[in-house]
Amino acid sequence: MRLSRAKILSRALELLDEQGLEALTMRKLATALGVHVGGLYWHFDGKQALLDSMAEDILGLLAPPGPDLEWRERLTALAGSLRQALRSRRDGARLVAGTFVAQPNTLSTGSALTSAVLNAGIAPERASTLAFALFYYVLGHTIEEQARDSQSSESFEALLVQAEGASEEAEASLRSMYEVDADQRFFTGLDVFLDGLSLEASKSPHPRA
Incomplete structure (x- = not known):
């Protein structure tokens, strides 16, 4: 599977819906994507950077x-x-x-x-x-x-x-x-x-x- 920032973000949001914020970890996300956890860090510096991007995605739904x-x-x-x-x-x-x-x-x-x-x-x-x-x-x-x-x-x-x-x-x-x-x-x-x-x-x- 070719990993991309967009794919990681999409799967992270799905996991959020499935398991909730407290259960969301980089290791669980890597498992869900079928990759080594280290591969996530090529696209996100850490979990906080991932959460920041998830928040940005959510706020993108705001209708002016x-x-x-x-x-x-x-x-x-x-x-x-x-x-x-x-x-x-x-x-x-x-x-x-x-x-x-x-x-x-x-x-x-x-x-x-x-x-x-x-x-x-x-x-x-x-x-x-x-x-x-x-x-x-x-x-x-x-x-x-x-x-x-x-x-x-x-x-x-x-x-x-x-x-x-x-x-x-x-x-x-x-x-x-x-x-x-x-x-x-x-x-x-x-x-x-x-x-x-x-x-x-x-x-x-x-x-x-």
């Missing part, structure tokens, strides 16, 4: 919103598309969270978020910080969402038993994690974030684009 959307619609579309990209692979959000990549797809994701935040009327010196905050909201929500998806109903019931004696608020919060529709929770939190962004923009001297 239409240019005519107003800032709130653009950010809602971007956040939703980012969430779907992260969910496209098992443990996709955790994988992306552990990488620091300066490659085209990753950079364009940050650029699209920052541009939409600027369009809201946020001061340039604050725009990138708030764009990253939104990125981290989507990332964190999706990490928890994928972790919840991997748990059985029996695991949830066991968790409730462990929480016996906690406050009513704590139990209600715990139940909401499993019983409230994930889309509803995601977009509710996103709306709160965007409301805060709008409030900050109203105090900024920079006009909206």
Whole structure:
């Protein structure tokens, strides 16, 4: 088998879906490809370099919103598309969270978020910080969402038993994690974030684009 960077990356993503992030090792990947593990290092310096490329591939699925959307619609579309990209692979959000990549797809994701935040009327010196905050909201929500998806109903019931004696608020919060529709929770939190962004923009001297 003629080994290539693209073939390694494709098989690594398949293994991620099959076994999850924690089980993904260079040795298992080499076995799946039918090659010696040393052959992988001709194409990737190490596991982190492979994970970085996998994250870049996942972020390449982000669909840019239409240019005519107003800032709130653009950010809602971007956040939703980012969430779907992260969910496209098992443990996709955790994988992306552990990488620091300066490659085209990753950079364009940050650029699209920052541009939409600027369009809201946020001061340039604050725009990138708030764009990253939104990125981290989507990332964190999706990490928890994928972790919840991997748990059985029996695991949830066991968790409730462990929480016996906690406050009513704590139990209600715990139940909401499993019983409230994930889309509803995601977009509710996103709306709160965007409301805060709008409030900050109203105090900024920079006009909206």
